[in-house]
Amino acid sequence: MNIGLEIYSPVHQITNKLFDEQGLSVFIKRDDLIHPLISGNKWRKLKYILKRASAENKKHLVTFGGAYSNHLLATAAAAAKFGFKSTGIVRGEQITNDTLFLCNLHGMKLIFVDRESYRHKEELFDKYFGIDADAFFVDEGGASFEGAKGCAELVDELTESYDHIFCACGTGTTAAGIINGLQTHQLTTQFNAIPVFKNGEFMRDEINQYLLRPTNYNLYTDYHFGGYAKINDKLTGFIKTFVTDTGILIEPVYTGKMLYAIYDLAAKSHFKSGSKILAIHTGGLIGLLGMKDKFQL
Ligand SMILES: *Cc1c(COP(=O)(O)O)cnc(C)c1O
Numbered sequence: 001m002n003i004g005l006e007i008y009s010p011v012h013q014i015t016n017k018l019f020d021e022q023g024l025s026v027f028i029k030r031d032d033l034i035h036p037l038i039s040g041n042k043w044r045k046l047k048y049i050l051k052r053a054s055a056e057n058k059k060h061l062v063t064f065g066g067a068y069s070n071h072l073l074a075t076a077a078a079a080a081k082f083g084f085k086s087t088g089i090v091r092g093e094q095i096t097n098d099t100l101f102l103c104n105l106h107g108m109k110l111i112f113v114d115r116e117s118y119r120h121k122e123e124l125f126d127k128y129f130g131i132d133a134d135a136f137f138v139d140e141g142g143a144s145f146e147g148a149k150g151c152a153e154l155v156d157e158l159t160e161s162y163d164h165i166f167c168a169c170g171t172g173t174t175a176a177g178i179i180n181g182l183q184t185h186q187l188t189t190q191f192n193a194i195p196v197f198k199n200g201e202f203m204r205d206e207i208n209q210y211l212l213r214p215t216n217y218n219l220y221t222d223y224h225f226g227g228y229a230k231i232n233d234k235l236t237g238f239i240k241t242f243v244t245d246t247g248i249l250i251e252p253v254y255t256g257k258m259l260y261a262i263y264d265l266a267a268k269s270h271f272k273s274g275s276k277i278l279a280i281h282t283g284g285l286i287g288l289l290g291m292k293d294k295f296q297l
Pocket residue numbers: 040041070071141168169170171172173174175254255282283284285
C-alpha cells in the first residue's frame with residue numbers, strides 16, 4: 001500500500017477593518033481541508049510514522065490520547081485507509097462521544113485506562129502488545145521526529161514569504177517541524193507558537209527537542225483561556241464572529257486560541273504596518289462537536 005495523501009491546503013486571505021487599519025495582510029493555510037478526519041497537522045505528523053511502520057512490516061498501530069483526541073481519530077481513519085489495524089489507549093473512564101464513535105466506526109479498538117497507568121505508555125504497550133510482532137507504538141499526539149519531518153513539508157508548499165507564521169501547540173511537534181522547514185528554506189519569517197495549556201513555558205523544551213538546530217521563535221503563553229480545552233464567552237464569541245465573517249470553521253481548543261492571539265496582538269498594534277501574517281489552520285473540527293453545549297449562541 002502506497003502511503004500518501006494528495007495535499008490540498010490552499011492559502012486564503014482574511015480581510016477585515018482591524019487588519020486594514022493596522023496595514024496587515026493576514027492569510028490562513030487551510031490544512032483543515034487535507035482530509036475531514038486525518039485533518040491538518042495530524043496527517044503531516046502521521047505520514048512518516050506510517051511509512052516507517054510499513055517499512056518495518058508492522059500491521060497494527062497502537063496509539064494514545066484523551067477521549068476527545070484529534071490524533072486518535074486521525075490515526076483510526078489513517079489506519080483504515082492504509083490497511084492497518086488500530087488500537088487507541090484512551091485516558092480516563094470509559095465514555096462515548098462523537099470522536100470515539102468515529103474511531104470505533106473506523107475499526108479502532110479502544111482500551112480505557114486510568115490516568116496513572118496512562119502516564120506509562122511504554123509499559124501499557126508492553127502489557128497489551130508486547131507479544132504482538134505486528135504492533136507499532138505511536139506516541140500520543142504523533143509526537144516524534146518523523147512527525148516534525150512531515151510538518152516541515154508545509155513550508156515547501158508556500159509560494160510566498162511571510163513576516164510571521166502563527167501555529168497552536170499541543171505537543172509542539174508541528175511548531176518544531178515548521179521552524180525546521182523555515183530554516184531549511186533559509187527564510188527569516190518570525191515563528192509564533194501559541195501553547196494551548198496553562199504555564200505554557202514548558203512548550204519551549206518540547207519544541208526544542210525536535211529542532212534541527214537552535215532557532216529563535218516567539219512563545220505566547222497568555223492565550224490559554226485557563227488551560228487545555230478551557231474556554232470562556234470571550235473565546236466562543238470570537239469564534240462565532242470569525243466563522244460568521246469568514247466562512248472558515250475553527251474550534252476552541254487550538255485554532256480558536258491561536259487566531260484570537262493574532263486578532264488581539266493586531267488590536268494592540270503589535271505588528272509593524274505592512275506585515276504579512278500566515279495562520280496555520282491545523283484542523284481538528286470534530287472536537288468542536290463535543291463542545292457545543294459550551295457555546296451560548
Ligand atoms: C493536535 C492539534 C494541534 C497540536 O499539534 P502539536 O503538533 O501536538 O503541537 C494543533 N491544532 C489542532 C487542531 C490539533 O488537533
